[in-house]
Amino acid sequence: MNRRAGNAGPSLRTLAFVESPVQLLNVLEWAHTHALRGVPGAPASGAGAPAPIPAVPPQARRTVDGSAPQAAAELTVVVLSPTDPMTRGQLRRMADLARDEGYEVRWEEARGGTTAPFQTIGGLAGALRRADRIVMGDPFSRYVQLLLTITRARDLVVVDDGTATMEFVAQLARGERLVRWHRKGGRPGPRDLLFAPVSSSARRRLTPRAGRRVEVFSSMPVEEIPDGVAVTTNDFGWTRSRxxxxxxxxxxxxxxxxxxxxxxxxxxxxxxxxxxxxxxxxxxxxxxxxxxxxxxxxxxxxxxxxxxxxxxxxxxxxxxxxxxxxxxxxxxxxxxxxxxxxxxxxxxxxxxxxxxxxxxxxxxxxxxxxxxxxxxxxxxxxxxxxxxxxx
Missing domain, CATH: 3.40.50.720 (NAD(P)-binding Rossmann-like Domain)
Known part of the structure; x- marks a missing residue:
């Protein structure tokens, strides 16, 4: 298997979208692997931004050399918050850890009512257009696929969302429509058909071509690597160091x-x-x-x-x-x-x-x-x- 580490580069404006605690964990792992650093005391922002929560005892968190993170690059983590209480609770605590690393966290109540998606997308449009790099935890997410139609970023990164990453890479290599593995084989429903143009657009955006870089950051076995996709190994170095x-x-x-x-x-x-x-x-x-x-x-x-x-x-x-x-x-x-x-x-x-x-x-x-x-x-x-x- 050809698994090679990419070079994220220190100067790109990076916007990461997460919808689960594991996705946010793997954004932190990706940033650690590529030596992205934040600014200590980075704020939380966005609608319903949670106050910092002492989720982990201070002595359990540490940098490798015991020093505070040094500012070297911009990373803004956008939490597209779900409604499930357990997921929200874990996300709040992961957001606290991201702030400890010096990254800005923008908390969006993306599913907080009928108008919430429109408000979220409208509020993010400017940041999406300015971003040089987009990091996403779930390329199957309709929310993320819709956001990809707005961004002009030429550097796209998919971080692990569990076993779904294996299926995503295989589908991208085969040119198939993006469908979660436990739904594959069923007939598309009305909502699937309605959203099909957006999903197809997202698949095209996630296909490397001249001037566009695509990276997959994963701890899962990736066997069918699409041409031009850089695969970087996630060895959980951040977790083990902290x-x-x-x-x-x-x-x-x-x-x-x-x-x-x-x-x-x-x-x-x-x-x-x-x-x-x-x-x-x-x-x-x-x-x-x-x-x-x-x-x-x-x-x-x-x-x-x-x-x-x-x-x-x-x-x-x-x-x-x-x-x-x-x-x-x-x-x-x-x-x-x-x-x-x-x-x-x-x-x-x-x-x-x-x-x-x-x-x-x-x-x-x-x-x-x-x-x-x-x-x-x-x-x-x-x-x-x-x-x-x-x-």
Whole structure:
């Protein structure tokens, strides 16, 4: 695989759009990799900008040499805030960390009512036209695709949004329309058809050509690299330099997934699998995915005895801060690729359990089983993960 580090350059005006805590984490990783620095005390701005929250103990955050960040480049992070309370909470804390790094954070209530999208796009139009570089966490997002029609930036960067990054790069290489993997195979709905011209325009903008640079910054395995796309490896250097090393406990922890919520996996089968793995490996805690429903989590707690933990930061930071179990059990998920990097050198063992085809729902995309198997198979090959199975 040809994975090469690009040179972001110190003088470009950079605008980053994020809609999830993991996207914001990976913007910080990208800025760290390219040595972009901010101005200490950078303000928060935008509608509904949250006040700084002491989300992480000061002693847990540190620069490599103990010094404050030095101003060298401009990076403005625009949070297109979702409505989900768990996601908003994690985003507020990640925004606090971004400000600690000296970057400006612009908080937009992008979904706060019928007129919110128009107000958000109108308010961002000037900054979009002035930006030299656009960084985005989700190229499948209709919001981001619409914003791409406004910008004149010649430098476009896609940072990791989990396993979706693998599918995005493959679709771009094959010239396919941009569709999330768990929806692929279904017929386009009315909204898809209405938005098709914007999506097609975004795909063209994300295709390199003379005078336009496209970079993908990822910790995921990228095999079908489109011509002209620079792929930069995300090794979670920022996370490892600012957090930990963690205290390791003797037991095992489990990582939750939202595959039930996205309609891929049957809820009863998932509960049975969690119960079996927890019993077999002595797991005590279950780190919930931010999209997991409260009803499902209550049922998991009642029927498995697991302690349900709702992390206030992405799991990579939670695990690196610790305490964390000596073994971490996961189903196919982004974390089977990211946790080995974030926890490198700590001795924590990551174990993965494949999704049995019988767990899939009737509504699951025909692509689902192959995609999920690919996520775990590549993680086993690259990170030498342990495979676990239900008895």
């Amino acid at each position: 957090f930990g090393p963690p205290r390791i406990t003797k037991g095992a922890d489990m990582v939750g997934t939202s595959l039930v919520e996205t309609g891929v996996v049957d809820g009863d089968r998932y509960l049975e699998a969690v119960r079996g793995l927890a019993k077999a490996h002595g797991a005590a805690r279950y780190f919930a995915h931010r999209r997991e429903s409260t009803e499902k989590l209550h049922r998991l707690a009642a029927e498995t005895g697991l302690e349900i933990v709702r992390p206030d930061l992405p799991l990579e930071l939670i695990a690196r801060r610790g305490p964390i179990g000596r073994t971490v059990l996961s189903f196919p998920s982004t974390v089977v690729h990211t946790l080995p990097l974030a926890l490198a050198g700590t001795g924590v063992r990551i174990a993965v359990c494949d999704i049995d085809p019988t767990w899939l729902t009737d509504h699951a995309s025909p692509r689902a089983q192959g995609f999920l198997s690919g996520v775990t198979d590549t993680a086993k090959d690259i990170h030498r993960l342990t495979a676990v199975a239900l008895a």
